[in-house]
Amino acid sequence: MSAESVCFEGCSFGYRRNRTVIEALDFGFPAGRSVFLGPNGAGKSTVLGLAASALQPRSGSVRLGELSPRRGRDLKAYRQKVAWMPQQIDCVPGLTAREQVAYVGWLKGMSRAEAWSRAVDALRRVELEDHQDRKVSELSGGQKRRVGVAQSLVHGAEVLLLDEPTAGMDPRQRRVFHEVLGALPEEVSVVLSTHDVADLDEIYDNVVVLNAGTIRFSGPVKQFLAHASADAAPGRRAESAYDSIVGGVPAC
């Protein structure tokens, strides 16, 4: 396993011409399972969108190994290696859960038949196989997010970029989701943005903290927890560490 998954080299990005959200970002997500923290509006979704090549940087580049999505010849291979679950789960109207997941598999380069058969497996992993023939529009918010997770699993990507995948999931489904993450092959890197900092050390290898478009921390979980204040209660150490890095109470 390489030391880094997706890297940013001098990346700048803004949604408006005269307003920059990310400025000259030089950074690489560590390989393994990384949790991506930061207050609302810090730019987490933007960074993940850039990493997924769903957004194009104004300047600089994004890399995964030798692949850069800016180079036309690399784009397909890059996007096949990277799975992306946006914060907002939008599904094509009229599709069932299986059809939606299979469609995303096809978009990622799988054949129709392969995507169709692998969609069932992806839905089984998020415990949605019983709902595979229901229209996505009829599913609950939490179920839709599980469809989103299944979408990111279907084509066997090397890097999973998940933007708040557990928002709206009940505790049992969060547990199932964490089991899914745990069952992924070791060579698959995961970057997951969340506001939920409970059980960090049990699930993730690394923590990355972003604030105001700048990486404030990137390192192993233990190193992150070392920022917690000495008087933090055992169950609140992650929050305390986050607080001390960001410099305030994280908004949830």
Place this chain on the structure above:
Amino acid sequence: MLIRTMVRTSSVPWAAGPLFLLVWYMSDDLGRRVVPAYWESASSIPAYCLFAIAPVCAACAAWEAGRLKRGGVAQLGAARAQVMVVAQALAPVALLGLAAVTGSFLTVRVSMGSALDWPSVSVIGMITVVLAAHMLLGFVVGYALPRLLAPALILVLDYLWMTLPPTFDTMWVRHLTGHLETGLPVTDRINPDSVIAPAVVAAGIAAAGLLVALTSGRRRMAAALAGVLGIGLGGLAGQHLVADWGPSAPALARTDQPACAGKKPEICVPRELASVLPELEGASAAVLPRLADAGIPAPQRLSTASTATRVGPETWRVYASPYLTEDDARAEIAEAALPDLPDCLAHTDAYVGDPLPLRVWLLLAGGVPDDVVTEHYGPDALPAMAGVRAQSEEKQLDWFRRNLNLLKQCEPSPETQAIVR
């Protein structure tokens, strides 16, 4: 996505029923009016039906674009080429268009009853390009405008584009939509420019639509400008081809071999009318000797020739239809003795004469029964010609020649012919 999923979840099942019903009705109705077996003429019927097929396909394409937009497909980081994503989204719509056009051709074939050869490949090609252009335009509009507004808007605007130009005074606009006129005479072939012009315009629109559909972000504005340029170039090229045309495309005579029979005279008709040759032969044997007795010598050839073809004095242009009776055939051959007259009204609004009395005289001189003359030219025809017919044969022939010369000069004054109304 599997094909059946694509079709099931698209807007196509909703649109297919009404569209197929309309196309079937139009194709069947028009198919009964064309010369049976003449595909060149019948091929214009599916193109005529484009006034319904193209807007429906454009609206469905707009709806599919709205679905992709709603599904956030552009944000999913697709590894597939954008053109494949668009093509897959439009595949059910393309199937709808294909089914409607194929259904139209099949209905026409059944309505015609018989067929020689195959439908015109050039018309099929034009229909394909026009439909692709309308679908791509619909897709772009669907991506740019709100999901519910876009299909309704493109449906109405596209329908207007397909149906309004034939009412415009600017004639060349009429020939750019691909909505071909029906009723091509069996003697003529499709003017290639009438197919190329709309195809060129559509290709410009298709290229523009494709360019805009396949670009994203900041490059989309440049693509839109290039698209406008593409449409402009396509429009200019198409306009150049039909700039001088009137309401109809200039006629072009068929070049294939006609079906002929007889020696003196030889009678030739388009292959699709070969079945009426015996009637024409019988009628010519009855009529031509009588006309010769009246001073009109028999021709070398009777031919159902295109108006685009000049025929010499030794050839008479005879009109034939697949439903020709023996009496009709006699009347047509007698009338054929009247040579081509100039299009006097093209140059003046003044009265330029009326060839009707000459036709009636030819029928009577050719021995066509009175009731058939009355059937063809009304109850006043025989009484109006009574005075002329009462004269000697020489005087009748003088009357005919004098009036014919006047008609050829577009100056019927002093008019000596009897007026039949």
